[in-house]
Amino acid sequence: MDENRARRVVDALRERGIDAHLARVGVYQFGVRVLLPGGREADWDTDGTAGLEALVMRNGMMVGFVPVIEGSEDFDERQVVDAIARTDYDQPIARQRAVAPPAEPLPRVGGVFRRFLDGFRYR
Structure with missing residues (x-):
């Protein structure tokens, strides 16, 4: 996934109340990390x-x-x-729910210093 697309997906998920973060997994390799209950995370x-x-x-x-x-x-x-938000992680092989559970929005990661910390690489 392209860095800017991953960042937009993370922002949209956080607006839906999902604890998502930008995953940097390699050199110019990005994804979305969702933090789950019980110390689990979905990459x-x-x-x-x-x-x-x-x-x-x-x-x-x-x-x-x-x-x-x-x-x-x-x-x-x-x-x-929508696909990430509807995923039910309770079983070892996750499945898709019909609708995503409602949740309160979360603030964007980095807040006011976000562009400064990321080196002004995006708009």
Whole structure:
């Protein structure tokens, strides 16, 4: 996932109340990290493939995954945000809910210093 697209997806997820962060997994390789209860985290789209999928990790060990969402290679950002928001991580093989659970919005990561900390690389 491109850095700016990942950043926009993270912002949209935080507006929906999901504790998402920009995942920097390699040199110019980005994704979306969603923090989950129980010390787990889901790393979305960090492998550079066209489809949308995730690994669910706890303490560096894989404890579950989200299989490739059918048709996700053609998703726009709004559809990516909706797919991530609707994911139910309670089982080792995650599934999609019909609707996302409601939650209070979270503030953007970095606040007022965000562009300064990121080196003014985006608008």
